[in-house]
Amino acid sequence: xxxxxxxxxxxxxxxxxxxxxxxxxxxxxxxxxxxxxxxxxxxxxxxxxxxxxxxxxxxxxxxxxxxxxxxxxxxxxxxxxxxxxxxxxxxxxxxxxxxxxxxxxxxxxxxxxxxxxxxxxxxxxxxxxxxxxxxxxxxxxxxxxxxxxxxxxxxxxxxxxxxxxxxxxxxxxxxxxxxxxxxxxxxxxxxxxxxxxxxxxxxxxxxxxxxxxxxxxxxxxxxxxxxxxxxxxxxxxxxxxxxxxxxxxxxxxxxxxxxxxxxxxxxxxxxxxxxxxxxxxxxxxxxxxxxxxxxxxxxxxxxxxxxxxxxxxxxxxxxxxxxxxxxxxxxxxxxxxxxxxxxxxxxxxxxxxxxxxxxxxxxxxxxxxxxxxxxxxxxxxxxxxxxxxxxxxxxxxxxxxxxxxxxxxxxxxxxxxxxxxxxxxxxxxxxxxxxxxxxxxxxxxxxxxxxxxxxxxxxxxxxxxxxxxxxxxxxxxxxxxxxxxxxxxxxxxxxxxxxxxxxxx
Numbered sequence: 001x002x003x004x005x006x007x008x009x010x011x012x013x014x015x016x017x018x019x020x021x022x023x024x025x026x027x028x029x030x031x032x033x034x035x036x037x038x039x040x041x042x043x044x045x046x047x048x049x050x051x052x053x054x055x056x057x058x059x060x061x062x063x064x065x066x067x068x069x070x071x072x073x074x075x076x077x078x079x080x081x082x083x084x085x086x087x088x089x090x091x092x093x094x095x096x097x098x099x100x101x102x103x104x105x106x107x108x109x110x111x112x113x114x115x116x117x118x119x120x121x122x123x124x125x126x127x128x129x130x131x132x133x134x135x136x137x138x139x140x141x142x143x144x145x146x147x148x149x150x151x152x153x154x155x156x157x158x159x160x161x162x163x164x165x166x167x168x169x170x171x172x173x174x175x176x177x178x179x180x181x182x183x184x185x186x187x188x189x190x191x192x193x194x195x196x197x198x199x200x201x202x203x204x205x206x207x208x209x210x211x212x213x214x215x216x217x218x219x220x221x222x223x224x225x226x227x228x229x230x231x232x233x234x235x236x237x238x239x240x241x242x243x244x245x246x247x248x249x250x251x252x253x254x255x256x257x258x259x260x261x262x263x264x265x266x267x268x269x270x271x272x273x274x275x276x277x278x279x280x281x282x283x284x285x286x287x288x289x290x291x292x293x294x295x296x297x298x299x300x301x302x303x304x305x306x307x308x309x310x311x312x313x314x315x316x317x318x319x320x321x322x323x324x325x326x327x328x329x330x331x332x333x334x335x336x337x338x339x340x341x342x343x344x345x346x347x348x349x350x351x352x353x354x355x356x357x358x359x360x361x362x363x364x365x366x367x368x369x370x371x372x373x374x375x376x377x378x379x380x381x382x383x384x385x386x387x388x389x390x391x392x393x394x395x396x397x398x399x400x401x402x403x404x405x406x407x408x409x410x411x412x413x414x415x416x417x418x419x420x421x422x423x424x425x426x427x428x429x430x431x432x433x434x435x436x437x438x439x440x441x442x443x444x445x446x447x448x449x450x451x452x453x454x455x456x457x458x459x460x461x462x463x464x465x466x467x468x469x470x471x472x473x474x475x476x477x478x479x480x481x482x483x484x485x486x487x488x489x490x491x492x493x494x495x496x497x498x499x500x501x502x503x504x505x
Contacts, residue, residue, distance in 0.1 A: 008364045011126075012119040022122040022363075026104045028084050029370060030097035034168065036374075037381045038090045046392045046484055047384045047421035051143045052092050053391070057431045059087065064231035067238035067437045068320050072228060073183035074099075074147045075267055087427035099150040105130060106153035111342050113160045114301040120349040123359035125342025126366030130276035133331045145331045147184035152191050152338045155181050159199060160301075162208050171213045174269045175220025182225050188318075191335035194312035201307055204300040246325045256315060257299055260326040265316065268328035273337050279365055280358075296350060305343040312336040366456065383485060391418040395482040400425040403448055404498060411445035414460040415461040419450055434460040437448035440468035447499040452492060465499060473498040484487035 016024035040046075047053065050333045058066040059082055066072050074095070081091040104125050111121040129135045133412070134277040138146050158177035162170045181188045199205035232239045246396065291341070313336055319325065345362070348355035382393035400422055403409050412422055420431050430444050449472060451458055465472070480491040 002461065003017060004364065005356045005360070008360050008367075011363055011367060012122045012360065019067060020108070020118060020122070022118075022125055023105055023108060025367065026101050026108075026125065031099040032374070033377070034090070034093045034097050036378055038088075040378055040382050041089045043085045043146075044484060045397070046087060046384075047394060047396050047424060048092060048381075048386060049141055049389065049392055050417050051141050053418040053420035055092065055143055056087070057417065057433065057436065060423065060430055061351070061442065062135075062438070064227040065235060065238065066091065067241060067435045069239060069242040070144050071183045071186060071187075073099050073151075074143050077147075082427075087423055089424065096138070096143070096146055100134075103146075103150035103153040104158045106150070107342055110153070110157040111159050111346060112163060113378055114346070115347050116301075116346050116349050118289065119356060119359050119363075120345045123345035123348065123362045124342040126363045127276065127280070128338070129346060129366040129370045130279050130341070130362070131272065132275060132339070133272060133334065135366075135373055136377075137331065139377045141375065142331065144185045145334060148181065148188050148191075149334060149338060151177065151184045152188060152335060153183040155191070155195065156305075156339065156342075159195060159205070159304075163205055166211065166213075168213055168216065171211075171216040172220055176224065178217065178221040178302070179224030180350065182221070183228060188331055188335055190312050190315050191308075193315055193327075194308045194310075194335075197311045198304050198307035201301050202303055205304060218503045235437050238435070241435060242373070246323075246327055248326070254324075257322060257326060261320045261324060262327055264328045265320050268330050268333055268334075271330040272333035276341070280362065283358045283361035284354075284366070286361060287354045290354035290357045291352055292354040293352045298347075302343065302346045305339045305346065309343060309369045323368045331475070366389035367389065390483065390486075390490075391421070393484045393486060394418070394421070395484055396425050399450075399479075399481045399494065402481070407446060409446055409448050411442075411447040412445075412450055413447060413461065413465065414450045414452070415458045416452065418452065434464050439464050443468060443470070445501070449497050449499055451495045453494070469501055470499040471502050473500060 011021050011025060014021040019027070041048075048056070052070065055075060055078050062076070063078055066075050077095045077099075078091060081094050081489070082088075085091050085094065107128060108121045108125040111124045112118065120449055133142075134149060135143055137246050138149070155174075155177045158170075158174045162174050166279060178192060181192060196209075198207055267448065284293045316336060341362075345359060348359050351358070380389075384390045403412065403422075408431070411432060412419055413432050415434060417433060419433065430442060432439055432442060436442065447470065449461075479494050479496060481494050483490040483492060
């Protein structure tokens with residue numbers, strides 16, 4: 001036990017070269033994940049999950065938007081990385097884990113920059129790893145949520161820097177951070193609004209907003225987002241493609257809709273923040289016998305983060321009530337609670353030995369969870385899960401050989417993201433599904449339609465094919481694609497057919 005305490009104290013207080021030990025841990029952790037996941041996939045030959053496969057499809061071309069109701073920044077970063085290291089799993093993992101490390105380190109830096117102890121900054125950073133959606137889901141799935149995590153933390157750091165040094169450069173950086181957050185995931189608007197309102201409510205930060213140079217931040221953010229805003233206005237159907245997932249007004253009556261919405265929001269909050277809140281409470285309970293100094297006036301940085309959390313909750317509740325939203329996903333709560341570990345860690349800094357003990361427990365548990373996740377994340381990376389998760393184990397090299405057995409293929413069309421894995425075999429291949437915008441313009445012949453035995457309906461892709469001026473060949477082939485790490489009986493049945501153009505577009 002003593003050794004564990006020493007290890008925790010080392011993470012909180014020591015340095016590794018120029019870095020704090022906590023930052024060194026985060027960098028080493030993300031580097032290990034990049035290397036381990038790339039190598040395991042290389043040796044086993046597996047693909048990637050649905051979210052990364054979607055990115056592989058979109059990374060074929062640079063655009064102001066890519067549909068799927070998501071902003072384009074994550075895809076842009078993927079294109080940039082692929083231009084440096086190639087279209088492969090290494091590129092995908094570099095993007096994901098650089099963003100994950102960026103979010104953790106930005107949180108650490110913001111707390112330190114606000115004048116709190118290294119231990120408080122470390123507790124804030126490791127407190128983020130208590131959220132299952134960050135410590136687990138972001139590592140085996142998710143893409144845009146990783147970006148919003150990174151740039152929300154970076155936006156907080158930009159606000160802190162602006163308050164510390166009121167320079168033109170700081171206002172420019174604030175605008176760029178806000179733009180990056182907006183281009184990461186659209187629900188970050190809740191975080192932006194909450195942080196802005198919280199800053200307006202405090203004299204220390206209100207002065208920075210009322211400064212005329214704040215217009216620089218606004219202009220920079222608008223200019224950076226303008227191409228995507230324009231693209232979204234011209235592609236409203238693609239922008240709102242997944243709006244049905246919000247379950248707007250599904251309760252029937254107004255009362256039932258409101259009841260279902262509030263209950264759904266409560267469940268999502270509990271699922272997202274329940275575990276870390278429990279761990280925070282237990283950590284504080286274990287330190288209850290330690291001495292604590294008298295309560296002092298709460299400094300403005302703590303007021304800022306606590307008010308931002310409160311405003312985010314109020315804004316979310318107002319949106320739920322006004323729009324009649326009834327369906328929620330846990331990860332959508334990230335803009336509301338990304339500041340929670342920092343707020344608690346900062347409060348603990350004022351609680352003397354009791355606070356130090358609680359911070360140490362948070363750091364220890366966060367570090368242990370992160371380490372325990374490692375082997376499980378490697379397993380999930382090469383094995384996937386049941387049903388649709390098994391797409392990572394499809395032998396895409398075998399599928400590609402069978403697709404090109406009758407001649408070269410320029411474009412592969414399918415009804416689901418899974419087919420994006422083919423670009424790991426042939427990076428020049430164009431791969432399209434029914435959610436890719438400007439579908440007809442992207443097709444490069446010869447074109448093949450691939451339909452797998454999954455649960456996704458094929459009717460929409462048939463409509464897109466017809467609208468693009470193509471018809472299916474009368475000859476269909478039913479092929480079996482081997483499933484890696486499985487028996488021959490687990491081969492995936494796939495139907496393929498060539499498409500031919502019937503009229504000029």
